[in-house]
Amino acid sequence: MAKTRISISLELDQAERIRLAAEEGGQDVSAFVVAAALTEAVRRERIAASFADIDAAIAAAEAEAESLDWTSASDAPTEESVRIREQVAAARARAAAIRSRRNAA
Structure with missing residues (x-):
């Protein structure tokens, strides 16, 4: 060689x-x-490699954030506020699951 x-x-x-x-x-x-x-x-x-899932999730969230129409909190309808809170909760649950899998390994 x-x-x-x-x-x-x-x-x-x-x-x-x-x-x-x-x-x-x-x-x-x-x-x-x-x-x-x-x-x-x-x-x-x-x-x-251990951070690849997190890095991909961050990249996807940043890409999505670029395409969203950001209204001020006072302008957001109640349904929109609920949807946002649900998405944040889901993202936190996914992150917790990833941390849990990583800690178990």
């Missing part, structure tokens, strides 16, 4: 700490840095 070189700049003390940690683990610096960077990349990917 072809290799790609990436250059990084470190303070001397950082470079020495990394070199010592790699040596203690029986790795060369490149292997150590690659393993550490990939571990962090996987961690960030998992975090992003």
